Amino acid sequence: MSEMVLVTFDWVPEIPRGYVRDLRVRWALEEANLPYRIETVPFKSRNAEHFSSQPFGQVPWLRDGEISLFESGAIMLHVAERSEILMPQHAEERAGVINWLFAALNSVEMATLPYSIFKFNGDEEQTAGRQALDAFLQSxxxxxxxxxxxxxxxxxxxxxxxxxxxxxxxxxxxxxxLAEYPLCRAYVERATTRPAFAKVHADQLAHFAAAD
Amino acid sequence: MSEMVLVTFDWVPEIPRGYVRDLRVRWALEEANLPYRIETVPFKSRNAEHFSSQPFGQVPWLRDGEISLFESGAIMLHVAERSEILMPQHAEERAGVINWLFAALNSVEMATLPYSIFKFNGDEEQTAGRQALDAFLQSxxxxxxxxxxxxxxxxxxxxxxxxxxxxxxxxxxxxxxLAEYPLCRAYVERATTRPAFAKVHADQLAHFAAAD
Known part of the structure; x- marks a missing residue:
């Protein structure tokens, strides 16, 4: 089995460390026991080669032979094609996993992203649009x-x-x-106390710290 | 080939008509020449059965035999498994389509949704968070x-x-x-002047008008 290449930044500032999206991919590859190595691109100057692999100038992307995948959802499906560990084989359950894969990235992350951006910016102004976005997230x-x-x-x-x-x-x-959502908190806790998460979280922190 | 069932609301208010997400699915099914029929659930009272098929209380979902799909991305992949028309068969091109399928729903829609919500609410206040969200969209x-x-x-x-x-x-x-993005506008124009789009757009408007 060929080794996959996960491309991430060479360095990022403190705040996003532990949250850069290569973590999702590292996590899946560890859970699936698939071999991979890390390569890097500059955070500070993103060149045309970077944009040819990731059209929005972000990370990560994953190379597997001739295949290159630049969206974390697409990468997850690819990992699930390479290993049965993270994807049930029965058609109905498989459909369920694919539903929830898209739900995480569209139905849920589309609602959580504005919240994170308001919080990152210390913005607490309750404008009409902000209230609508907050109602959307709470729902x-x-x-x-x-x-x-x-x-x-x-x-x-x-x-x-x-x-x-x-x-x-x-x-x-x-x-x-998630203060008012104990089951969501417990779910995040269950997932992030898995040994594979602990390993890849430490790996990402060490990767960026080594570049300081 | 069994007929698929596309479930949408029985009625919606004027404003979202022509934009309800069953349109995406109708469009794909028409382009792929796959047979389907429409079933409806009440817009005004969403019961437990609705939530058991669509956990966020939204529409659409698609039933195909024992399979039920409630995210438009998952539905697109299923349509592409049923017909080769909307998905190239070569591995590299197929990976490209899956990348862009997720890019539409995550990298792009996650940036466009807050914009739409601010506009729907007539909110023009330039708070710090709003400016960050707008910069994200422009990028x-x-x-x-x-x-x-x-x-x-x-x-x-x-x-x-x-x-x-x-x-x-x-x-x-x-x-x-998209005023400052002529190539994006031309792309939307190219896509929405396809006969299949015109048909399903008219079909959706007629469907909701019939319930008034």
Whole structure:
């Protein structure tokens, strides 16, 4: 089996460390026991080669032979094609995992991202749009809370969908945004106390610290 | 080939008509020449059965035999498994389509959604968070503009990724948010002048009008 190459930044400032999205990919690769190595691109000067691999100038991307994947959702599906560990094989359960993979990135992260940006900017102004965005987030979290009342993981066993959902909710928890959602908090806790998460979180911190 | 069932609301208010997300699915099914029929659930009272099929209380979802899909990205992948028309078969191009499918729903829609919500609410207050969200959107649109300077569609031929990206950008165009992005506007125009779009747009308007 060929070794995959995960590309991330050579360095990032303190604040995003532990949250850079290569973590999602490292996590999936560790859970799936797939071999990979890390390569880097400059954080401070993003050149045309970077944009040819990642059209938005971000990280990560994953190379596997001739295949190059630059969206974390696409990478998760690829990892699930390479290993059965993170994706059930039965058609109905597989459909469930794919539903929840997209739910993490669209239904949920689309609601959590504005919250994080307001918090990062220390912005507490309650304008009409801000209130609508907040109502949208609370609605999503309420539905997640209801869904998680009956489940340990999103679909039966721990999957690629849980990696993305836990990583999305973790950033809300960072700003105490899950205070009223104990089941969401417990879910994030369950996911992030897995040995693979602890390893890749430490790996990412060490990677960026080594560049200081 | 069994007929798929697309579930949407029985009625919605005027404003979202022409933009309800069942349109994305109708569009893909028409482009792929796959048979389907429409079923409805009440817009005004969303019951437990609705939430068991769509955990966020939204529409659409798609049933195909025992499989039920409630995220538009998951539905697109399923349509692409049922028909080769909207997904190239070569591995590298297929990876490209899957990258762009996720890019539409995560990298791009995550930036366009707050913009739409501010506009829907007539909110023009330039708070720090609002400015950061706007800078995020402008950055994404600039990268899309650069990418589209070299292409007719996101990956070679028209695909499921174009359906989602065009539908996402269409809502920005509705509020004149693509004024400075002529290539994005031309892309939306190319996509939405396809006969399949015209048909399903008319179908959705007629569906909701019939319930008034």
């Amino acid at each position: 999503r979290l309420q539905h997640m809370e209801a869904y998680l009342s009956r489940r340990t993981w999103l679909v039966d066993t721990f999957s690629i969908a849980d990696i993305l959902m836990a990583d999305v909710l973790r950033l809300v928890a960072r700003f105490d945004g | 994404r649109l600039q990268h899309m503009e650069a990418y589209l300077s070299r292409r007719t569609w996101l990956v070679d031929t028209f695909s499921i990724a174009d359906i989602l990206m065009a539908d996402v950008l269409r809502l920005v165009a509705r509020f004149d948010g």
